[in-house]
Amino acid sequence: MKVVVDTSNGVKKPKILVACRDPGGAEALSPVVLRLIREGKVELTALGYKFSEEIFKKRKVPFKKLEDFNIADVSPASMELLLDKVKPSLVVLGTSQGRSIENDIVLAARKKQIRTF
Numbered sequence: 001m002k003v004v005v006d007t008s009n010g011v012k013k014p015k016i017l018v019a020c021r022d023p024g025g026a027e028a029l030s031p032v033v034l035r036l037i038r039e040g041k042v043e044l045t046a047l048g049y050k051f052s053e054e055i056f057k058k059r060k061v062p063f064k065k066l067e068d069f070n071i072a073d074v075s076p077a078s079m080e081l082l083l084d085k086v087k088p089s090l091v092v093l094g095t096s097q098g099r100s101i102e103n104d105i106v107l108a109a110r111k112k113q114i115r116t117f
Contacts, residue, residue: 017088019047021101025094026055032092033061045086049074049101052094074101079108091116 018033020026026048033046048056048063056063069085071078079101083091091109093102093116109116 013041013043014090015043015045015086015088016090016092017045017047017083017086017105018092019049019101019105020052020055020094020096021049022094022096023051023055025096025102026052026059026061029092029094030055030059030061034059037062045088047082047101074104076104076107076111079104080111083108083112083114088114090114093117 016036018029020029033044036042036044046056046061046063048061048065053063053065055061066072066074066078066082069082071082082105091105091114093105096102106116
């Protein structure tokens with residue numbers, strides 16, 4: 001697992017990207033995200049997309065949108081750019097029906113040999 005250095009105390013923390021499109025995934029992952037943030041043992045970036053944004057807001061999960069990374073579309077190539085910017089060692093995803101951001105992130109992560117869950 002790749003690690004980053006938290007310059008505030010010199011402790012190395014794994015970087016995790018959590019991403020969801022549908023509300024069910026956001027509902028399921030919100031308590032996990034909040035606990036990981038509270039424990040402070042990882043550097044976590046939550047990505048809200050479409051329907052998950054309202055759930056993250058409701059659950060008070062701090063999240064970013066694709067626009068925050070200057071990404072305008074969802075495709076395997078643009079998700080590779082996202083992974084280049086976030087540099088996670090693990091990606092945790094919700095599930096969505098049909099083609100979704102989660103599918104494109106999985107394809108990009110496989111190409112970059114980043115583990116997904």
